[in-house]
Amino acid sequence: MSNFVHLHLHTQYSILDGASKISELMEIASERGMPAVAITDHGNMFGVKEFHNLARKKGIKPVIGVEAYVARRGMAENTIKDDRSGDHLILLAKNYTGYRNLVKLVSLSWTEGFYYKPRIDKDLLKEYHDGIIATSACIAGEIPTAVLNNDMNTAREVALEYKGIFGDDFYLEVQRHKTGDPVFDNDTLSKQNTVIGAYRELSEQTGIKVVASNDVHFLKAEDAEAHDRLICLNTGKELDDPDRLRYTKQEYFKTEEEMRELFSDYPEAVDNTMEVAGKVENYELDHEPIMPEFPIPEEFKDKDEYLRHLAY
Numbered sequence: 001m002s003n004f005v006h007l008h009l010h011t012q013y014s015i016l017d018g019a020s021k022i023s024e025l026m027e028i029a030s031e032r033g034m035p036a037v038a039i040t041d042h043g044n045m046f047g048v049k050e051f052h053n054l055a056r057k058k059g060i061k062p063v064i065g066v067e068a069y070v071a072r073r074g075m076a077e078n079t080i081k082d083d084r085s086g087d088h089l090i091l092l093a094k095n096y097t098g099y100r101n102l103v104k105l106v107s108l109s110w111t112e113g114f115y116y117k118p119r120i121d122k123d124l125l126k127e128y129h130d131g132i133i134a135t136s137a138c139i140a141g142e143i144p145t146a147v148l149n150n151d152m153n154t155a156r157e158v159a160l161e162y163k164g165i166f167g168d169d170f171y172l173e174v175q176r177h178k179t180g181d182p183v184f185d186n187d188t189l190s191k192q193n194t195v196i197g198a199y200r201e202l203s204e205q206t207g208i209k210v211v212a213s214n215d216v217h218f219l220k221a222e223d224a225e226a227h228d229r230l231i232c233l234n235t236g237k238e239l240d241d242p243d244r245l246r247y248t249k250q251e252y253f254k255t256e257e258e259m260r261e262l263f264s265d266y267p268e269a270v271d272n273t274m275e276v277a278g279k280v281e282n283y284e285l286d287h288e289p290i291m292p293e294f295p296i297p298e299e300f301k302d303k304d305e306y307l308r309h310l311a312y
Contacts, residue, residue, distance in 0.1 A: 002034045004256035004270050005277040007063065007135065008090055008173065008213035011039050013047035014067075016234035019218040019227045020253065022051050028219060028253060030058040036277035038063035040090050043118040045106050052285050063280050064099055065092035066106055067137060068120050075113030075121040084116035087142035090135040090173065090213075092276070096283040098131025125165055133276055134166045135173040138215050139191050143172070147198040148191055159202055171211040171276065172199045174269055176262045177250035184248045196266065211276060212259060212269035217251040224249035 010018030011025065018041060029037045037060055039051050048064050055062035069086030077083060093099040105128050109118035125134075136143045136159070143162075146155035162170045174196045178189055203210050218227040227247065229239065237244035254262075256270075263270050300306040 002032050002256045003274055004212075004259050005034060005036045005038070005063070005273040006214065006216055006253065007038045007040070007065075007092065007211065007273055007276055008067070008137070008175075009037065009039050009216040009253070010041055010067070011047045011051070013039075013044060014041040014217070016230055017042060017217065019223060019230055020216060021219070022047055022054060024219055025253065026054045026058045026060065029055075029060055032255060034060060034256075035274075036061035036063055036280065038065045038092055038277075040065040040067045040092070042067050043069055043106070043109060045102065049285060061277060061280060061282065063092055063277060064102065065090060066102060067091075068105065068109065069117045070125075070142065071113060071115075071119040071121045072142075075109070075115075075119045075124065078115035081116075085140075086117060086119045087145065088137035088140040089142075090137045092133040092135075092280070093131060094133050094169065094279050095131045095281040098133075099283065099285070101128040101130055101132055104128050122161070122165070129165050132166065133169040133171070133279060134162060135171045135211055135213070136162070137173055138175060139188075139195060141173075143202075144191075144195045147195050152198065152201075155198065156202060156205065159206055159208055163206060163208055168209075169279070171209050171272065172203060173211055173213050174199055174263075174266070175213055175215050177214075177248040178262065179248050179250055181248075184246075188248050200266075209272050209275070210266070210269045211272040212263050212266070213273075214254050214259065215251050216253050217247065219253045221249075221252050223252065227251075 011020045011022050012018055039047060041047060045066055052062045068089045068091050070089050071086045072083050091102060093102050105120050105124060109120045113119040143155050143158050176192050179185055199210050231245055232239055235245050259270050296303055296306050
């Protein structure tokens with residue numbers, strides 16, 4: 001049995017960004033003895049039902065989540081382009097109440113907060129936070145952005161703000177994509193290590209625990225080239241464009257052993273993934289259809305009899 005759980009993962013429903021097919025994800029997670037796995041697609045929950053069904057068939061606890069976009073100036077603001085994608089935040093349903101709140105948050109992000117991306121804001125999180133576990137996400141999150149801007153006061157304030165919303169269900173998330181390529185390692189990896197160092201300090205000061213993830217976008221290391229081409233389609237760029245968006249090619253579904261090697265200096269961050277997964281309850285998504293109320297004619301004894309009559 002694995003003692004690590006992936007809590008930040010993009011399926012094919014992160015359109016033109018994720019390349020993890022849910023059926024294949026479940027096969028690999030089952031082979032590795034993973035007790036649980038999360039999906040956190042960008043701004044949507046399109047794959048939730050498929051994921052929930054297949055995970056339960058495999059005896060794996062499904063952790064339903066989303067990588068949300070949090071608007072800095074409120075989701076009603078839709079004129080300032082530097083807030084069009086918001087700050088990333090991972091939200092995971094702890095129970096059925098949390099699942100319903102996730103559905104509400106995601107729905108409102110599309111119907112009321114959409115500006116280039118489906119966005120929520122902190123006021124909405126305060127209203128619909130019950131039953132939700134949150135993590136600070138990748139370096140595109142608000143807290144790591146403050147860290148990388150050498151603004152530890154803001155990083156601490158925001159961390160405590162989220163702790164005020166989610167309590168002990170808020171975690172600082174760390175990632176480490178080591179490539180051996182100096183271009184990436186002097187950029188992405190360097191930033192990730194800066195965030196890790198800052199989070200050690202923040203965790204000691206605030207009591208907020210740290211959790212490790214790999215920001216999974218594809219399942220196998222050999223899928224990296226295919227994913228790279230997917231990103232070209234997403235961004236409308238040529239493969240040889242030197243200025244295009246590039247991933248580190250480390251964003252695959254790593255084993256527990258790989259994650260423990262990456263975080264050999266911070267084993268508790270790996271251990272804490274099990275704590276998060278342990279908080280998640282098993283719950284049903286299926287339910288009986290909700291029928292509208294309507295008057296039953298006197299000649300029928302109840303609604304079921306009347307419905308059978310209508311069906312014939």
